[in-house]
Amino acid sequence: MWPFHRKKSTLRPDYDAHRGPEIPDQLGDTPPPVRDDAAKLMDNLRTAQNLLEDVSGVDIALVEDLITETKTFSKRLEAFVDELQPQANGLPIPLDVVSGSVEAAYDRLKNTVGQSPDIIIRRFLIGRHHPIPALLTFEDGLTDNQMIDQDTLYLLQRYQSTDDLAKDPKVAHQIIHDSVTSIGHATVEKQWSKILVDLMGGNTLLFIDGCPEVLVLDTVKYPARAISAPTTERAVKGPQEAFNEVILTQMNLIRRRMKGPALHFDTVNVGELSQTAVVIAHVEGVTNPELVMAVKRRLATVQIANLEYSHTLNRALSTHPNSLFPQVRSSERADLISRDIAQGKVAILVDNTPYALAVPATFMDFYQTTDDYTSGFWEAGLERMVRLIGLFVGLLLPPLYVAFSSVDPELLPTKLVITIAGSRVGIPFPPIFEVLIMWIIIEILREASIRLPKGLSTTLGTVGAIVVGTAVVKAAIVSDIMIVIITLTALGLFTSPVYEMATPWRILFWFVVAASYAFGIYGIILAMLVILAHLASLENFGVPYLSPFGPIRLRDLKDSWLRFPGASLNKRPAYLRTVHPTQRVPHSDLPMPNPQLYQTQQERFDDES
Amino acid sequence: MMKVDVVGRVFVALGLLVVLTGCWDNRPINSRDMVLAMGLAPDHHPGAFSTVFQAPTPSAVSAGSSGSSSGGSSKKDTFDVVGSGPDLSETFNEAQAQVSKDLYLGQMQLIVLSTRLQPMYFKRAFDGLGRIATLAKTPFVIASPTPLIKLLHHTSPQDRFPSLYFSTLFSCHTCQTDAFGVRLWQVLVRLATPGVDIFLPVATPLKDGYLVDSVALYRHFQYVTTLTPRQSMAFGILDAISHKGSIFLPHYNASLRAIAGSSALTTHLRHGQVDATFTIKLTSTLEGIGSVTETAAQIAGMSDRASATIAASCLNLLQVTQKDDVDPLGVGRTLSWQNPRAFDHFRHWHQEYPHVHMRVHVSVTINKMGDVK
Structure with missing residues (x-):
């Protein structure tokens, strides 16, 4: 007792x-x-x-x-x-190295990870005539049971030539690897610190008695979300494939788009507990090696217990992590990340996160999307200009309203001033409070619509906007012009194809509004200069954030707010300093520009007749 | 420590910027009385003049916002406050004392000058107007022989406020027969420039609007005369602000309309005598001719006859201005640009202006034959 x-x-x-x-x-x-x-x-x-x-x-x-x-x-x-039994030479075996004893391995596994119910430890015998003790262990739920049962255990138990194994147990793993198991990918390890991580990742460990090395069989198979259409970056005509949480699938989606051998995936593990696989994707011979090295070094500095989201790496990958503006482009679109890699950027894929990261990212990258390249250059240019106008409308409309209706009304045409003044008759609050009230309402509606189920959120958003909008005007809390302004603002700030770019503008919006209330138009200009100066001061991985506008790079301007025809985009972006700048060989003479269709048709008719 | 210092300095700078901005007394536009028109007229008190401030009523502003019209109701669209005093600030203070909101001059569209206003008060008022910060120097200035209250209370079916009527009229240059619209800054510039006098369009209330077809001439701040409509048209041609002028040619029983063109003034000093030459090139449209087709000889004859008629009319106007010792076309100013030493030689340009030898060259080109063909 x-x-x-x-x-x-x-x-x-x-x-x-x-x-x-x-x-x-x-x-x-x-x-x-x-x-x-x-x-x-x-x-x-x-x-x-x-x-x-x-x-x-x-x-x-x-x-x-x-x-x-x-x-x-x-x-x-x-x-x-x-x-820690002494070896033949009398020296004890290091603690991190597998001893070769199945019993010792069993004890160690049982007393370390084996207490967890999802870890299966199975002792069995290889062969029937001269059986050799062996041990299989795997993570239940992360492995393919069929591969373990049929492709490993079944074959091992029925192995006939166990004498060969008994002759030299130290090479038993090699014989099993070459002649018995039918698992496609199998490696050999001897360190506990590595095989335990492999075990937790869904691999199956095979210990053979007397063999000091462990066979790590790739039996990884776990439930994964199907490849679905992108939800945060929708495209009208582009591919409809988004990453899922499985890093292998992410790599597959990129590899399908870039089958050339130059595409490299380098893996590092981040997270002391999570040991999350992080893959650095780049194109050998295109991407600047210094950039790849810098990304690896920055990732190596990440000391974190658990890496759950790819966005956790943003701080390490940003030169100015405290800036409001995102400096790492994250996307769930496989085509967009592939394009970035082909351009000479480095993509970072993180296991368990469907959002890949691409660095370095410039301001313009957050206003470009797939549709820009699946449509004609006229349409692409128009869409990008709409995004730019949307940004200015969203950022400046309420500040201009505050400035013109409070500080500088003399700058407006009289008829417009009368319209504004008339709409504000009976409103007890100054214009800045109108903006405040309406923006709070918009933010609440937005937040609620994100969190609620999709069907409910659409109804709530529509009903809420109409009901609240009508009610606040009837209650003489805000003017009807303010409803128009705040609606355009809410829409304008979200014209960026990348969601995270809307956040800095939503915050800076208040900075501009406050400046406009204090200093009028002068304040708006000052605030915009401050924002512009901050943007101009940003850089990431040595690339200015405002490229190609500051410093000006004429070549890259062809794919900025306007997109020139594809034939003129022969070079990769200059700011990426790729080792192979040319991405398209210009062709001046079209072969058979005007094929002789009529003549050929007539000749065939003549032949038939 | 250094970082704290920098942050502290930034906050102090921002604080000073906010405190010293002077914007804390900003009021929303609906909390102000927007003065849209202002009138300057003599006062019955000696040593003073009256200023009329006209602003829209809140109901009119609301109606303007919703798009409805309060014209049918008995409510007035505007209200007037009148202040009198020896200078503009006194009159303004007296007017401000009569209203509950801030009298805001930033949206003023019209300044009406009574032709009976004494030059001294005219000068004081405009000296004051030139220094009011909230007043953008863009309102139009007109003259009127009609009592100002009557003129400002006169309603037009075309616009609810007189100020908006005139700002709409003068803002479109090519809409008017002659673009007589003059903004405040232009008046101030002319008053400050030697060798040129001001002119102001004259407005007279009609049954359904206003009549603006003549100009009043001023010698510095002194009202001199009002030109007839025919003289005003000649003035428009000489000043190249005519857009829809017309002339009837009795000999051909034809009329030319849309007479518009350029006018170039050159000055020369010959033996102490100033020569001023107006070279006017006009285009026009033929209308009202009796024949279905016209020959080239007819066109040329009409051009010559029109040129001669217009030249005579312009010369006549110039002689009138010389007789009245008023230089609204800026002959002296042109002389000061083209021959500054000669202009400086004249101590008083107004004494010299009547002796200027005037020439007018007019060529009228008929480039449109109307809609007959």
Whole structure:
């Protein structure tokens, strides 16, 4: 009977925690005969008990926890001690290296990760005639059971030539790899620190008795969301494939678009606990190697316990992480990320996150999307100009309203002033409060529509906007002109194809509004200059944020607010400093510009007749 | 520590900027009385003049916003406050004392001058107007022999406020027969420039609007005369502001309309005598001719006859201005540009102007034959 075993429910009602635990001495003076290591452990526990009797204010539950932890620790310690058997040369085996003993491996696994119910540890025998003990372990739910059962276990148990394995157990893994298992991807490891991570990632570990190396079989298969259409960056004519959470699928989607061998995926693991796979995608011979190196170095500096989202890396990948403006382009569109890679950028794929990152990103990147390249250059230019106008309308319309109606009404035509003044007759608040009230309403509606189910959010948004908009005007809280202005503002600020670009403008909007209220038009100009100066000061990975406008790069202006015809976009962006700047060879003479269709048709007619 | 200093300085600078901006007394536009028109007239008190400030009523403003018209109702669209005093600020203060809101001059569209206003008060009023910060120097200035209250209370079916009527009229140059519209800054410039006098369009209330077909001439601040409509048209041609002038040619039983063109003034000093030459090139449209077709000889004859008639009319007007010792066309100003030393030689240009030798060259080109063909 364990001396400290006591449940919380058995505590006496008169128990006083401040008085300390009353622990009866049930061990007696003469301990029962046990093994040496157990006797040592008992001695330690007796000492601990004596100490605890003198300690006051100790919760009994804490003591129970302490004992449980101590037991677990002692078991782990025993497993390590078992593995530390001296080798033939008399030197002990390092703790991180697999010893080759299946029993030792079993103990170690059982006492470390094996306590978790999702870890399956299976001992079995290879072959029938001269069976060799072996052990399989895998993560249930992340592995393909069929691959383990049929392609591994079944074949191993029915393996006939076990004599070969017995002759030289140290190469047993090689024989199994070459002749038995039918798993496509299998590697060999000998370090516990690596194989445990592989195990948690869905691989199956095969330990063979006497073999100091472990066969890591790629049996990864776990439930994944199907490839769906992009929801945050919709395109009218472009491909409708978005990344899902599985990094392998993400790589596949890019590889399908770039089958050339120059596309490289470099993997690093980020997160002490999560060990999240982060893939750096780039094109060898195009992307500047210095850029790839810089991305790797920055990622290496990320010291984080758990990497759950790709956006967590934004801070490490941004030169000015405290800036309002995003400096890393994130996208769920596979085609867009592929295009960025082909342009000479570096893409960062993060496991469990359907949003890939592309660096370096400029201001213009956040106003370009797939539709710009799937439509003609006239349409693309028009759409981009609409986005630019939307930005200015969204950012400047309420500040201009505040400035013109409060500070500088003399700058407006008289008829417009009369219209504004007439709409404001009876409104008790100054214009800036009108803006404040309406913007709060818009933000609430927006936030609610995002969080609610899709069907409900559409109804709520529509009804809310109409009801609230009508009600606030009828209640003479805001003017009817303000409804028009704030609606255009709310729409204008979201014309950016990238959602995160709307956030800085929504915040800076208030900066401009405050400036307009204090200084009128002059304040708006000052505020815009401050914003512009900040944008001009930003750079990421050595690329100015306002490229190609500041510094001016005429070549890149062809694909900025206006998009020139594809034939004129022969070069990759200059600011990326790619090692191979040409992306398209210009062709001046079209082969067969005007094929002789009529003549050929007539000739065929003549032949038939 | 250094970072704290920088942040502190930035905050102090921002604080000073906000505190010293002077914008804290800003009021929403609906909390102000927008003065759309202002009238300057002599006062019955000696040593003072009256200023009429006309602003729209709140109901009229509301109606203007909703697009409805309050014309049918008995409510007035505008209200007037009158202040009198020896200078503009006194009159303004007296007017401000009669209203509950801030009298806001930033949207003023019209300044009406009574032709009976004494030069001294005219000068004081315009000196004051030139220094009012909220007043953009863009309102139109007109003269009127009619009592100002009557003129400003006169309603037109075309616009609810007199100020908007005149700003609409004068803003479109080619809409008028002669673009007589003069803005405040132009008047101030002319008053400050030697060798040129001001002219103002004259408005007279009609049954359904206003008649604006003549100009009043001023010698500096002194009202001199009002030209007849025919003289005003000649004035428009000489000043190249005529757009829809017309002339009837009895000999051909034809009329020319849409007479418009350029006018170039050159001055020369010959033996102490100033010669001023107006070279006018006009185009026009033939209308009202009796024959279905016209020959080239007829066209040329009509052009010559029209040129001669217009030249005579212009010369006649120039002689009238010389007789009245008024230089509204800026002959002296042109002389000061083209021959500054000679202009400086004349101590008083108004003494010299009547002796200027005037020449007018007019050529009328008939480039449209009307709609007959």
